[in-house]
Amino acid sequence: MAFNAAAFAAAPLSHRQETVPVPDLAPWFEGDAAPTWTVRGLTGNELAKADAARDRLKREAALAAALVSGSQREVAEAVQEALGRTDATEPDFARRLELVTLGSVEPACTLDTVVRLAEHFPVVFYQLSNKILELSGRGSDAEKKPSDSGDETPPATS
Secondary structure, X not given: OOOOHHHHHHOOEEOOEEEEEOHHHHHHOOOOOOOEEEXXXXXXXXXXXXXXXXXXXXXXXXXXXXXXXXHHHHHHHHHHHHOOOOOOOOHHHHHHHHHHHHHEEEOOOOHHHHHHHHHHOXXXXXXXXXXXXXXXXXXXXXXXXXXXXXXXXXXXXX
């Protein structure tokens, strides 16, 4: 069967979302709210931004290393510090910071919040970033249309 580009273009698509239980963060949920974090799959451009965060860290480290030659060690360290980067920051970690920042739906997060989450609740942080990668890899959901019988059926593909 051939791919139906017209049907694909007309299909209502939405990014997959999933609510992840985060019981370790319960003290920061108000009232009787369930400690959950809703994340979504990312777009291709957002995944590229996350990859760029990883690659940017590598370039900045290379720049700082180049400046280290001779008496400019202090300059290199100052550049690293000013950029908020240190040798201790792994490129994959920088990528995951961006993934969770972009993929958090509820609560919506700033990078500062995600950094704090990763610092103090690393397992939760990795759980969320893994879920975002999983959802992104599965692509968007096609919205289902009700059939005549009232059951939901996927949109026609032919």
